[in-house]
Amino acid sequence: MSYKSILVFLDDGKSNSDRINAAITMAKTHGAHLTGAALQSLKPELLNSNDEKVTLVKANRMANRLIEEFKHEATDAGIDFDNIVIPGNSDASANSMAHHGRNADLVILAQPNPDGRNFTRMLSFAEEVMLYSGRPILFIPYIGANKIPFKKALISWDGTPAATRATYDAIPILKRTEEVTVLVVESKKQLESKSDEQAEALSRNLARHGIHARVERVTPGEATVASVILNEVSHHDIDVLIMGGYGTPSLRQKILGGVTRSLLSSMLIPVLMAH
Amino acid sequence: MSYKDILVFLDDGRSNDVRVKTAIHLAKTHGAMLTGVALEAMKPEHLIVQDEDAALMQTKQFAQELLHGFLETAENEGVEEVDTILIPGKLGESARTMAQIARNYDLVMLRQPNPDKENYARLKEFAEVVMMHCGRPVFFMPYIGAHRIPCKKSMIAWDGSPSSTRAVHNAIPMISKSKEVTVLVVASKKTSHEDMMVDQLIEHLARYDINATSSYIDPGTFDIQTTILNEVADNDIDILIMGGYGTPSIRQKIFGGVTHSILASMIVPILMSH
Numbered sequence: 001m002s003y004k005s006i007l008v009f010l011d012d013g014k015s016n017s018d019r020i021n022a023a024i025t026m027a028k029t030h031g032a033h034l035t036g037a038a039l040q041s042l043k044p045e046l047l048n049s050n051d052e053k054v055t056l057v058k059a060n061r062m063a064n065r066l067i068e069e070f071k072h073e074a075t076d077a078g079i080d081f082d083n084i085v086i087p088g089n090s091d092a093s094a095n096s097m098a099h100h101g102r103n104a105d106l107v108i109l110a111q112p113n114p115d116g117r118n119f120t121r122m123l124s125f126a127e128e129v130m131l132y133s134g135r136p137i138l139f140i141p142y143i144g145a146n147k148i149p150f151k152k153a154l155i156s157w158d159g160t161p162a163a164t165r166a167t168y169d170a171i172p173i174l175k176r177t178e179e180v181t182v183l184v185v186e187s188k189k190q191l192e193s194k195s196d197e198q199a200e201a202l203s204r205n206l207a208r209h210g211i212h213a214r215v216e217r218v219t220p221g222e223a224t225v226a227s228v229i230l231n232e233v234s235h236h237d238i239d240v241l242i243m244g245g246y247g248t249p250s251l252r253q254k255i256l257g258g259v260t261r262s263l264l265s266s267m268l269i270p271v272l273m274a275h
Numbered sequence: 276m277s278y279k280d281i282l283v284f285l286d287d288g289r290s291n292d293v294r295v296k297t298a299i300h301l302a303k304t305h306g307a308m309l310t311g312v313a314l315e316a317m318k319p320e321h322l323i324v325q326d327e328d329a330a331l332m333q334t335k336q337f338a339q340e341l342l343h344g345f346l347e348t349a350e351n352e353g354v355e356e357v358d359t360i361l362i363p364g365k366l367g368e369s370a371r372t373m374a375q376i377a378r379n380y381d382l383v384m385l386r387q388p389n390p391d392k393e394n395y396a397r398l399k400e401f402a403e404v405v406m407m408h409c410g411r412p413v414f415f416m417p418y419i420g421a422h423r424i425p426c427k428k429s430m431i432a433w434d435g436s437p438s439s440t441r442a443v444h445n446a447i448p449m450i451s452k453s454k455e456v457t458v459l460v461v462a463s464k465k466t467s468h469e470d471m472m473v474d475q476l477i478e479h480l481a482r483y484d485i486n487a488t489s490s491y492i493d494p495g496t497f498d499i500q501t502t503i504l505n506e507v508a509d510n511d512i513d514i515l516i517m518g519g520y521g522t523p524s525i526r527q528k529i530f531g532g533v534t535h536s537i538l539a540s541m542i543v544p545i546l547m548s549h
Contacts, residue, residue, distance in 0.1 A: 001276050004482035004483055005482055032482075033482060099435065100475070102435060102437075102440040103472060103476050103478070104479070134437030134438065134440035134441045134444075159378065160410070161378075161407075161409065161410030161549070163410075164410035165410045168381070168411070198376075201379040202379050204379070208279040208307075209279050
């Protein structure tokens with residue numbers, strides 16, 4: 001099983017080249033079509049201007065430059081690709097990106113950098129694309145990612161529909177890793193919802209897809225679920241984390257769940273999320 | 276791309292035989308493991324018992340019989356890996372348990388509740404809870420049985436929502452084996468040509484070697500569900516693929532209007548994802 005089309009988001013962040021690199025590597029291994037998408041109205045990080053017209057011209061120029069860079073890399077790699085520039089302000093562009101995302105098997109986005117100027121916009125962009133596209137999103141950390149292709153994967157399993165979708169959507173990635181761990185954080189809520197017993201069933205089903213996963217249980221004690229997950233990630237030297245992304249798409253003011261949000265801002269490795 | 280693990284719901288309804296037959300067929304074509312599941316608390320239609328204990332004993336026994344029958348049929352038909360699960364507890368709890376179990380399958384096969392039967396409300400709630408909470412694609416077999424198995428002509432009811440996107444992607448193993456695939460868009464204010472990006476969807480499906488065509492229908496004075504059902508009938512469709520809507524957070528689950536009425540009046544199998 002492979003991804004057949006991948007959509008990658010382009011920006012002027014530090015992780016852009018790593019993101020393109022990851023996207024191209026994946027497109028190559030999966031034999032997938034790759035689409036690069038830049039935003040026409042994204043204000044460049046280094047631009048110090050409050051003049052709207054100047055910003056718009058500069059943003060436009062940056063989008064074109066990003067596309068050129070992407071084309072160059074993709075041509076060098078010899079993959080099947082195309083590119084789009086997405087018009088519109090922050091809301092419209094997120095919406096349009098989600099629309100394009102619907103027709104991809106995987107959408108690669110940037111983790112918003114909490115110290116970056118575009119943080120709020122990029123966070124709501126990421127949330128909106130995840131909630132409205134219905135497709136799995138791979139977030140590349142803002143510090144970059146160099147362990148591509150992934151060798152060790154961790155599934156953060158809480159038995160929710162979102163985590164279930166994330167796991168199944170990740171099968172093409174999981175199949176190409178060497179080690180897969182299903183992590184169950186045994187919080188009170190987890191024990192009540194019996195997701196505990198289901199972890200074994202999940203690993204059995206993954207085995208039928210040719211993926212051999214090990215189940216690991218951790219009692220969080222005083223620590224939060226997010227920090228337990230992050231600890232496990234660094235402890236086991238994990239290359240990619242798979243988890244459900246929570247949020248409420250029906251409210252105009254989108255709110256990602258606590259664990260999702262804190263992981264999204266503090267993770268150091270790529271995370272694959274599905275809503 | 277194939278389904279590897281299929282779960283099929285067993286009961287005493289009229290569609291049970293064809294449901295099992297379809298499940299067996301799918302398991303064989305996909306090389307999947309097939310698991311039959313029965314509810315301990317599912318009261319057979321013919322059973323009239325007032326005493327609760329006696330009723331429970333009867334229903335338990337009945338569920339066991341269903342599982343035995345299923346196991347035998349599946350093995351006789353040559354399915355390589357077969358398993359059975361008996362879900363204990365009351366009907367309300369069993370829906371939750373079923374959803375939890377269903378999470379670990381690639382495809383979940385349920386039945387369409389029959390609006391003329393006494394157990395309609397219970398079965399409908401059961402189907403809703405399972406679909407909303409399992410996160411996996413659910414295949415609904417019509418209570419009158421299937422039109423044609425294997426499905427040759429598929430129709431995707433496309434409205435661009437996350438649910439219908441998931442339904443399409445989850446259906447790829449199913450529709451890649453059908454001869455004709457149509458992407459149907461019912462024109463409305465919410466489904467502008469530009470937003471639906473149907474051409475791109477068709478292009479994406481083509482990467483999975485699925486040749487789909489598109490069809491834009493102006494519903495005129497009809498509502499969306501009637502338009503979809505008309506198209507299904509007019510084009511001799513064998514399976515409909517669509518998003519299933521609802522609000523899982525509200526205790527009293529309310530299926531979206533279109534989902535609800537299609538589920539009540541469909542006459543072909545439906546593959547739904549929430």
